[in-house]
Amino acid sequence: MTDGPPLMLNRAFFERKENLLKILQLILGFINIFTNYWCYPNQHFLYCGERYFTSAQVFQLVVFNGFCLCLTFSLIIANIAGVYDAYYKTNPYVLERYLIYLQTFLYTVAYITLVVDFESNPYAKAFAIPLISTTLTLLAYVVDAMMQCRRKNVFGQ
Template sequence: MTDGPPLMFNRAFFERKQNLLKIFQLIFGFITLFTNYWCYPNQHFLYCGERYFTSSQVFQLVVFNGFCLFLTFSMILANVAGAYDAFYKTNPYVLERYLVFLQTFLYTVSYITLIVDYENNPYAKAFSIPLISTTLTLLAYVIDSVMQCRCKNTPLGH
């Protein structure tokens, strides 16, 4: 005996603005991951290079970018697979709201860390690339957080 309906493809996935925003967050997250991997502000080199030199870069890649990408991808996959409808007793929309707030907080810390590293290292215009991509990703998560706050008193799934 099951507790809910079986998992099914959610055909209404693209009708909800938050779901389209999740796809943009995933795209911006991958861009941010690759730009932080390839071109992170480094005090030893004034050009972009595929090197790990600072613990800040590894921290950015694993804790902020990798973790947030995993959570966003998991939320997209769960929503496309219909897990939100199948497991309605657990209220996945509230979980999604908390995860979006957590990701917004993590990208805010990531942005502050990147600005500190950017300001503490010799200036090179190439280091603006990860700063711009992190700004766009943070903006996508802030918009999602604001949308989550606005629909606080309404049923989130409808």
């Protein structure tokens, strides 16, 4: 006996633009977490190195990049596994919409934090690497949030 409906592989995963955007967000999230780990603005060293010197860098890695990366990965796995179709009574599309809004807000705060750290340290061209990657990731989440806003209320949202 099963406790719930069966999960099935979502074969139409790659047909929706939102799902392709989620894969792009996952790739950009990995790039972003790597660049924030490897090259973060630091007043003591004006070159990229794998060093933690500020609490802002750990905050960027764990709270913003790591958390959003795990959420995006879990949304992709849930969509591929067919959780959206199997548990339609709980309306996972509304949950996805709110999670995208949360991730967009978190990346906006991460971007502001990074700009403040970038401006408060001596200028080095290497520090532009995490700023560029965070900007690209933020833009991907903003586009996804805009797509979520424009989505019709097809699923009873």
